[in-house]
Amino acid sequence: MNRVPNPLIDELAADLSPVRPMKLAHGIALVALAVVGTILAVELLDGLWRGVLSGHASAFFFIANGMLGLLGVATALAVVRMAGPRVGNSHDGARWSLAMFAVLPVAALVMLGFHGDPHEVTHDPYGLDCFLAGSAFSVLAFAALVGWLRRGAPVSPTLAGTFTGIAAGALGSFAYGLACPIDTLSHLGIWHALPVALGALVGRLGVPPLVRW
Template sequence: MSETRLHDPLIDALAQDLSPVRPLPGPVRRACLWIAVVCLLGIGLAGFADLDRMWARLTATPDMTLAAIGAAGCAILAAIAAFISSVPGRSPWWAALPLPAAALWIGASGLGCLRTDLLPDSMVEPPSDGMHCLVFIVSFSLPLSALLVLMLRRACPLRPDLSALLIGLASASAAATLLNLFHPFDAAATDLAVHALAVGLVILLNRILGGRLLGVAS
C-alpha cells in the first residue's frame, strides 16, 4: 500500500466534520458596502442641514468645492486601499491609492486659506468654533473606524498596522466630508490646523487601537 493510501483515511477523518467556508466578497465590493453606510449617514445628516446654504457656499468658492471633492475621494480610495492591501499577495503599494485625492484636499484647503487672507469679507470660523469641528470629526470617525475594523478582521489582514492607518484616513476623510453639511465658514489657517489635528488624532488612534485589534485577528 502506498504512503498516499495510508494518509487517505486520516484526511477523510479530519475533513468529515468540517463545515463549508463561504468566501468573502471581493475587496472592492466590501469597500463599497462601507461607502454605502457613509452615504446613508450623510443622507440622514442632510435632514438637519441647510442644504441651500451649503450649496451656495460651495458654488461660490471653487477651492472649497475642490477640497470637499478631495476629502470624499480620499475616503473612498483609502477604504478601497485598506481592503485591497489586506488581501494576501497584493502589493502594499496599494496604500498609495488615496494620495492624489489627499493632495487635492490639502492643496485646495491651502488655497482657501490664501483666499481668506486676500479677501477681507471672507466668513472665517471663530476660534471658539474650532473645537466643534474637532469633536464632530472625531465623533463620527470612531464608529466608522470600528465598522471598518470589524469588516477587515474577517479577512485577517497580513499588514495590520498599514490597514489601521488606511482605516483612520478613510474614516477621518469621510467625517471631514460630512462636516461640510454644517460648516458655513471659509477656510482659514486655524480652521485648517484644527481639521489636520482631528484627522491626525483619528489616524493615530486607529494606528494604536485598530492595529492591535487587527493584529490579534491575523
C-alpha cells in the same frame, strides 16, 4: 494499492467549514452604505448647508471637501483591498491622495503666517465643534472598515489601521463639512483636517489588535 487511513488528517478536516469568499465589490458597497448613512445622520442632526445650492459657498468649500472626499475614497479602497492580500497589491493611490490633501493644512498655515492672524485659528468659535463633530461622524465608516478587515487577513495590520483611521476621519469630516457654512481656508484647512490626523493616530494604535490573525 490500499489507502492508509490517517486519523489526524480526518480529525483536522472535520473542523473545517466553508468560508464565504470576500469580494471587492462587497467591501466597496459596505463603505458606501456607511458614508450614505453618515450623511443622512448629519442631515438629521445638524442639517446640510443649503448655501451650497444657492451659490453662497466659496471655492475653498468645494476644494476642501472635495479633497476630503477623494482622500476618504482612496484610503478606504486601499483598506478594502488590504483585507484580501495578493501579489502586486499597491496602495500608491492612497499615498498620493494623502500627499495631495496635506497641501490644504500647509497652505492654511502659510496664509495665516504671512497674510493673516494666527489667532484666527485659536479664536475660531466654530473650530472645536467642527473638529469634534467631524471625528464623531467618522465612527460609522471606521466600524465598517474594521469589520471588513476582521473578515480578511491584512498582511500589515499597522498600515491597514493607519489607512482605516485616515479614511474614516476624512469621510466623517467630509460628511459634516456638507453642513458647515464656514468656508474660509483657515477654518477648513485646520479644523476640518484635524479629524484625519486624529483618525490616523487612533487607527494606527487601536486597529492592529483587532485584526491580527
